Amino acid sequence: MEMITVYEVEGCWTQEREVNPTLCRLCGTKLEKVPEKGHYNSKYWSLKQNDGLDLFCCPNGCSTKKADKAFKKYYELKPFLTEESTSYNIVLDYTKIFYGWLSPRGELHPVGFQEHNYYATEVLNKSERELEVKGWAKLSKNSCFSISKEGFTKKQKDFIFDYMIAHNYDVSCLYEDEDEDEDEYIINFKEKI
């Protein structure tokens, strides 16, 4: 965890609670009360306004900026995550996912029905074609598609395997030989018989 010496303490004014203590949104560690002197956050005690609240911060020195980013990502992905997911432990629930972009590193960006184009241009600032040329695979309800010359990457295949298992699809097609002359790769999902 990167340690920083100056950071915003917004959101860290809270009550001390033994049960359900406030956790760092970035690393999940229990927030600790900031000492009134000698800590790089001690200067913020001067901002105290409410008697019932004390200043807490992550003992690992996580920045609010990064925590905000993690929480934003978590919030956007929430419809596609397990109930237990948190901003510091994002776990995809494959059964809630039917469409998305799969990066060459195997990271899924879930999208809604007919939202591939919107997500590509508005969120990733690329055209669909640009993403596909760069090796991104397009996940749809019935198939996963790639035009990358090398076919699906190992990490994409790992994702697709887990995805197919979660959806109860027949994974045997993953082990079929690939035709090296192909310029399109497609894996068609079929229910297990």
Ligand SMILES: [Zn+2]
């Ligand atoms: Zn932290």
